[in-house]
Amino acid sequence: MSGIEVKGAEKPAIVVLLGAGASVGFDLPDNRKLAAEVTNNLQHYRKRIIQIREVVKRAGVTDDIEAVLSILQFCEDPSKASRDLGPLSAILQTSAALCQYDLGIR
Amino acid sequence: MIARRIREYLVRRCFVNDPIVIDSIKTDYARFFRGLTARFGLALCDPGGESGTPSVDIFTTNYDNVVEEYARTIGVQICDGYEEIRRGNFRFDHAKFERSPDSLRLYKIHGTVTYARLANGLIDRVTYVPPRGPLVMAGQVAFPELIYPGSKPYLSAEPQLELLFLFKRALSNADVLLIIGHSLRDPNINEVLRQVSATNSKIRLFLVSPHAGSVIKSQLSAYGTRAIAIDKTFRSFEPSSDLT
Numbered sequence: 001m002s003g004i005e006v007k008g009a010e011k012p013a014i015v016v017l018l019g020a021g022a023s024v025g026f027d028l029p030d031n032r033k034l035a036a037e038v039t040n041n042l043q044h045y046r047k048r049i050i051q052i053r054e055v056v057k058r059a060g061v062t063d064d065i066e067a068v069l070s071i072l073q074f075c076e077d078p079s080k081a082s083r084d085l086g087p088l089s090a091i092l093q094t095s096a097a098l099c100q101y102d103l104g105i106r
Numbered sequence: 107m108i109a110r111r112i113r114e115y116l117v118r119r120c121f122v123n124d125p126i127v128i129d130s131i132k133t134d135y136a137r138f139f140r141g142l143t144a145r146f147g148l149a150l151c152d153p154g155g156e157s158g159t160p161s162v163d164i165f166t167t168n169y170d171n172v173v174e175e176y177a178r179t180i181g182v183q184i185c186d187g188y189e190e191i192r193r194g195n196f197r198f199d200h201a202k203f204e205r206s207p208d209s210l211r212l213y214k215i216h217g218t219v220t221y222a223r224l225a226n227g228l229i230d231r232v233t234y235v236p237p238r239g240p241l242v243m244a245g246q247v248a249f250p251e252l253i254y255p256g257s258k259p260y261l262s263a264e265p266q267l268e269l270l271f272l273f274k275r276a277l278s279n280a281d282v283l284l285i286i287g288h289s290l291r292d293p294n295i296n297e298v299l300r301q302v303s304a305t306n307s308k309i310r311l312f313l314v315s316p317h318a319g320s321v322i323k324s325q326l327s328a329y330g331t332r333a334i335a336i337d338k339t340f341r342s343f344e345p346s347s348d349l350t
Contacts, residue, residue, distance in 0.1 A: 012282055014284065015162075015276045016165065016285075017165045017295075018165070018168055018286050019168065019288025019315075020288075021339070023168050023172050028120060045112075062291065
C-alpha cells in the first residue's frame with residue numbers, strides 16, 4: 001500500500017469522480033445509449049435527432065446525448081452561443097443556418 | 107421544444123424509482139464506501155458509523171440520482187450544494203460544501219435530475235417522476251432545465267463554473283483521485299486534470315474501467331506512472347484490495 005499513505009497521522013485527501021460506467025449496473029444507460037434511446041423513443045422528433053447525430057458524427061465527434069443537447073442548445077439560442085464563443089462564432093454562422101432551415105428546429 | 111422533450115426523457119430515464127434497483131444501489135455503494143473508508147481510514151459521515159460512509163468529495167458527470175438514493179436509504183447526510191431558502195424553493199450556494207465537512211459531498215458537474223425549475227421560475231427538488239406526461243410539481247409544470255451538456259463550453263454558466271472550480275481546488279490538495287467508469291471526454295474536466303498534473307506532484311490517479319488502459323493512454327498521459335489502470339467495473343471493484 002505504499003505510495004498513497006501520507007506522512008504523520010493526517011488522513012489522505014481522496015477525491016472521487018464518477019462517470020456513466022459507475023451507473024450502468026443499475027439499469028442506467030450511458031450517454032451513447034441515451035442518444036439511441038431518445039432517437040427511438042421520441043418518434044415525433046426522430047428524423048431531426050438523427051440528422052443532428054449524423055452532423056455530429058461527420059464532424060468526428062461522438063454522437064452521444066450530450067453532443068445532441070449541445071447542438072440543440074446552440075440552435076435554440078445562437079446569440080448566446082455567439083457571445084460565449086466571441087470571434088469564433090463567425091465561422092459558425094453556416095451552422096446556425098443549418099439548424100434553422102435544414103433541421104427545422106426553430 | 108426538442109431539447110425540452112429530450113430533457114424530460116432524461117429525467118424519466120435517469121431518475122431511479124424502482125425499489126429493486128434502489129436495493130441494488132444500496133448494496134453496491136455500501137460495499138464501495140466501506141472499502142474506501144477501510145483502505146484510507148477516512149472520517150465517517152454518520153456519527154454511529156454503522157454505514158461506513160466516509161465524508162468525501164464525490165464529483166460526477168452523471169445526471170442520475172444514484173448516490174442520492176444511496177444516502178437516502180442509508181440515512182446519511184448528503185450535501186449537493188443546494189439549500190432550501192423557503193419551502194419548495196432551492197438555490198445553489200457553492201459555499202454550502204464548505205459548511206458541510208461531515209457530509210457526503212456530491213458535486214454534479216453536468217447537472218442533475220433531482221432539481222427542476224417551476225413555471226414561476228423557482229427551483230424545487232424532484233421527489234417523484236411520473237411514468238408519462240409532463241413533470242408537475244407543486245401544481246405547476248416543471249422544467250428539467252438543470253441538465254447541462256458537457257461537450258460545449260460552460261465556462262460562464264452557474265453552477266457549472268463554480269463546480270468546475272471546486273473540482274480543481276479539491277484536486278489541487280488531493281492525494282488520490284479515484285475515477286470510476288469515466289471516459290474523460292469532457293474537455294473542461296480534461297483541462298483541469300491536465301493543469302493539476304503539473305501543479306500537484308503528490309496526486310495519484312486510479313481509473314476503474316474496463317477500458318482504463320486506453321483512457322489513460324489517450325487522456326491522462328501527463329500523469330505518467332502516477333495514473334494507474336484498474337480494469338474492472340464498479341461492481342467488481344474492491345477498494346481495499348485493488349487500490350495498491
